[in-house]
Amino acid sequence: MGPLQFHVSGSPGDGPRSLTSALHERLRADILATRLLPGQKLHIAGLAKQFSVSLAAVREALSRLVADGLVQASDQRGFRVSPVSLADLADVTQTRIDIEGLALRRSIERGDDAWLASVKSAWADLKAVPYRYPDDPTVHYEEWVIRHRIFHRALVNACGSPWLLGFRDVLHEQSERYRRLSIRREVGGKPRDVEAEHKAIVAAVIKRDADAAVRALSKHFGITKEFVELAASRIAEVSGAT
Structure with a gap:
């Protein structure tokens, strides 16, 4: 999969929560469109660098996706897109x-x-x-x-x-x-x-x-x-x- 084209504007009124929400929506859209494939690993550091956001913002966005049922979390394996069967x-x-x-x-x-x-x-x-x-x-x-x-x-x-x-x-x-x-x-x-x-x-x-x-x-x-x-x-x- 090629790089994701994503940009979060950093206007003075934007805060961590708006950045997290934007990232959550983008990742959610990519999962639903299968641009992020079922079972694919989601690396926190890589996503933070790719989208120019903090590690905390990535973790919160991924946690929301876990609640949505679109991502799975494991202590041993980290985050990955929920599998299909x-x-x-x-x-x-x-x-x-x-x-x-x-x-x-x-x-x-x-x-x-x-x-x-x-x-x-x-x-x-x-x-x-x-x-x-x-x-x-x-x-x-x-x-x-x-x-x-x-x-x-x-x-x-x-x-x-x-x-x-x-x-x-x-x-x-x-x-x-x-x-x-x-x-x-x-x-x-x-x-x-x-x-x-x-x-x-x-x-x-x-x-x-x-x-x-x-x-x-x-x-x-x-x-x-x-x-x-x-x-x-x-x-x-x-x-x-x-």
């Missing part, structure tokens, strides 16, 4: 179905017209950017990822539970790492139609059919899992990174 993928996917399905059901039950309008708006914004596969090195893919995240969050924003949303967000980030490892474009010779999957979810939400919406959401997550499983060789390859 098919067993973990299955666990993450099923737990996400359970948590996000509950949040979606509650949102449909409790959401008002403003919430429904926000879902439609996020859906329109997502459709406006053509879908790109994770192995397509274009700026459109990153823009699609951002809008995709906003769309899925909009679906559950009316659930009324900050705790539920917090757990949901952690699972979304874990799922995102796996989704980016999925480089297969079709299953059984049939190309994936992500837009159709999203359309089915939105259609059920608009009808306020919670059962149908949760089924469509579960199917959507299950297809992603299937694609990642077909990329198992890629997961094995990056899991051996050091």
Whole structure:
């Protein structure tokens, strides 16, 4: 992996906490985008030098990533990016179905017209950017990822539970790492139609059919899992990174 292009401005108002937050966000983004690979060692001194920050700032940023579930810490081995596995993928996917399905059901039950309008708006914004596969090195893919995240969050924003949303967000980030490892474009010779999957979810939400919406959401997550499983060789390859 080449050097990370990163700069933290040092204006008079900036302090250690803002530097730490900036570093945390950068490392988090690199982990989710698999620019920092699963299992990769994270050397505190090297990161401090690379980003021109203190050792303490690096330690705090890495500690936050441990809390996020994206980094693991060990007394003997230091810090490293959390590994991936098919067993973990299955666990993450099923737990996400359970948590996000509950949040979606509650949102449909409790959401008002403003919430429904926000879902439609996020859906329109997502459709406006053509879908790109994770192995397509274009700026459109990153823009699609951002809008995709906003769309899925909009679906559950009316659930009324900050705790539920917090757990949901952690699972979304874990799922995102796996989704980016999925480089297969079709299953059984049939190309994936992500837009159709999203359309089915939105259609059920608009009808306020919670059962149908949760089924469509579960199917959507299950297809992603299937694609990642077909990329198992890629997961094995990056899991051996050091």
